[in-house]
Amino acid sequence: MRHRLDSQSFVVRVIQDNGIHMDVTNEAKLTLEDGTKAKLDKNLLTPKATGKTHLKVEWKGISKSIPITVENPELEPPVSFRLDVMPVFMKAECNRCHGSARGQDGFKLSLWGFDPETDYFRITREFPGRRVNLAVPEESMLITKADGEAAHTGGKKFEKGSPLYHTMLRWLKAGALDDPKDVAQVKGVELMPGSLVLQGPGQNFRMNVRATFTDGSTRDVTTTALFLSNNEGTAKVGADGTLTTGTRGEAFVMARYGAFTVGAQVIVLPKDLKFEWPKVQERNEIDKLVNTKLRNLRMTPSEQCDDLTFLRRAFIDLSGTLPSLERVQAFQTDTDPAKREKLVDDLLKQPGFVDLWTLKWADLLQIRTINNQSSNKTVQLYHNWLRDQILAGVPLNQLAAKLLTATGSNLENPAATFYTLELDPIRVTEDAAQAMLGIRIQCAQCHNHPFDRWTMSDYRGFMAFFMQVGRKQGEDPREKIIYNAAGGEAKHPVGDKVVPPKFPGGEEPDVKGKDRREVLAQWLADPQNPWFAKHMANLVWAQLMGIGIVNPVDDIRISNPASNPELLSHLANRMVEHNFDIRKLAREICLSATYQRSTRSNETNELDTKNFAKATIRRMRAEVLLDAISDASGNSAKHVGMSQGMRAVEIADAKKTNYFLTTFGRSTRDNVCAREEVSPTLSQALHLLTGDTVEGNMKAGNLVTKLLTSGKKPAEVMIELYLRVIGRTPTPEESASLEALFSDAEQTKATLEDIQWALLNSKEFLFNH
DSSP states (O other), rough: OSSSTTOEEEOEEEEEETSOOOETTTEEEEEOOOOEEEEEETEEEESSSSSEEEEEEETTTTEEEEEEEETTOOOOOOOIIIIIHHHHHHHHHHHTTTTSOOOHHHOOGGGSSOHHHHHHHHHEEEEEEETTOOSSSGOOHHHHHHTSHHHHHOOSSSSSSSSHHHHHHHHHTTTTOOTTTOOOOOEEEEEESSSSEEETTOOOEEOOOEEETTSSSSEEOTTSSSSEEOOOOOOOOTTTEEEOSSSSEEEEEEEEETTTEEEEEEEEETOOOOOOOOOOOOOOOHHHHHHHHHHTTOOOOOBBOOHHHHHHHHHHHSSSSSOHHHHHHHHHOOOOOOOOHHHHHTTTHHHHHHHHHHHHHHHHTOOOBBTBBBBBBHHHHHHHHHHHHHTTTTOOOHHHHHHTTOOOTTSGGGGGGTTTTTTHHHHHHHHHHHHHHHOOOGGGTTTTOSSSSSOHHHHHHHGGGGTTEEEESSSSSSSSEEEEOOOOOOOOOTOOOHHHHHHHHOOOOTTTTHHHHHHHOOOOOOOTTTTTTHHHHHHEEEEEEEEOOSSSTOOBBBTBSSSSSHHHHHHHHHHHHHEEEEEEEEHHTSSSSTTTBSOOOOOOTHHHHSSSSSSEEEEOOOHHHHHHHHHTTTTOOOOTOOOOOOOOGOOOOOOOHHHHHHTTTOOOOSTTOOOOOOOOOHHHHHHHHHHHHHHHHHHHHOOOHHHTTTTOOOHHHHHHHHHHSSSSSSOOHHHHHHHHGGGGGGGGHHHHHHHHHHTSSHHHHEEEE
């Protein structure tokens, strides 16, 4: 503690053998070794005299000694508008209501305090004497409105005599001064503890918030931080940071101070819940991290899936195809204990893996034709270049760097099309942040992000990297030439000041005399980059598991936390260790027991949707499903603008589509948020039942006729249809009921075609499970 007004609150936390956390501050014995140096009042320490002492904490035979240092207890620092008063507006949520576009009741503040300079002007200078009364500070409208003494649309915001009241009054009594130019800035904020496992309902736990400043000082800001919870039914947080548990579930509790928002994961379990963790398979670190979270949730993972389910799942996830009849039969009879591992290794080498990840990146990069911007030729060249990169195993960080630094003709260097699909630097900035870093910084364009760390300065700092991208027309009308224009700056909307290039959440690099995109690419490709590896790892995980650890996958932010932060960090580290090789990380995930779990739930995990206690059931994406219908029907389809036999996943241009692909949610790629939609709809069901896709492929493939002509019996044809379409043989009950339909020999072909049609319309076929 560094001055008279400094203080430090604390919490005594006990973690029981069963993993439950308890706040025992009120029950613990608290003793100051030297009471002349500091004062102890419940869970709050305040300074008394210069020196050092210790706080001894004892609880049921456990003890801990905490060092305390007191400096300058006689010093009273001047009140700071930015560090003391602005947090009051945040805590009382004044700048939420008055931060609207037009303000409120004639008074406007910047949303969440993104512009303290203008806020100071509006409070003290816009209407002199109206909001601030320096002669009688207690009668200032700034205070009387907030403490309820004067009528206020927003009601009472703090009590008279509260710490917030006294902070405001001290500032007014000191003359309502602005800060000097060298005032310290908030450098970071920490919410403690970072994670909790509590019992509910009715358990309380106090949180603590500490801020670090650019002058090296730290401060307990628990009383001035704004607390929020994304699930108040599970964990409600009071204004003082005290959590109160509710029903069973998970919550993410956030604290906001200055431009920083930080959070902590909270798990709430029923009191006296009986649970015994079973012995489960753990093949690698992924399983250990997933199971640690499941243990905390008192959730039993589902059993491992059977061989044929694994075969079909791996084929769809890794190659975007169904296993052939021969692969199903061979895998079913294979007794090699390493057959799943060998299957994964084989699929990672297949062209289908390359096609599937080319499709994923084409969505991210919004590859499509645009009038007067991108032609069929440039789009196809761009798509082919992308596929060649993935086929060659180019590390993802190098792939991203090539895109960012692309220069020259987009006919000669197709990667340059990255800068022709979007011309507005604002859109280029937002698309690059979202596609390559998983960050949606759009909210910070006009004001500080309300629920994340990004400020308007962060937005413009990142935008500055793209302000000097030059474009000119080539000799060919379809040709665009990208070059470094070496001129152009990003300007802050407040004050119109030039904002130098700055890495998101990082430093301002030296860009003098350099192509700024080269500097950005070096930072992005650096293994120490805090965003890229995490985002790429999350993309790979989501492709294989059906849902991201952060979901949506391109929305990494404090208020959209990872369901398992430790798992995401591990995967990001592994991505770096694998030199950003998709195949190696995909292999590690597919060989985990977590990936190989059944979709069948048990009573403990039936409601789980994000902790990977069971496999996720998800509909195949549009392109994969269309290819699967063709394959299962024995047909070689012809798609718009493509040669006979080419697959739907290979279509380069998002604008080349058909009714099936549109109905089943193929991404339009009009913006980076326009991802494929895999939720089932009534239109999809009707098209499968009455449209020409299933019926047309069946007629073109003529599979039933071919199988009967080859001499196979109806029962054998039925089994083959099952194996081709859903990857398994019929159950005894299914066989018995269907074989009874073969009694009429004249209707055998029609009956088998009905069975084929029914299988192609079944959920078991449409969904990956």
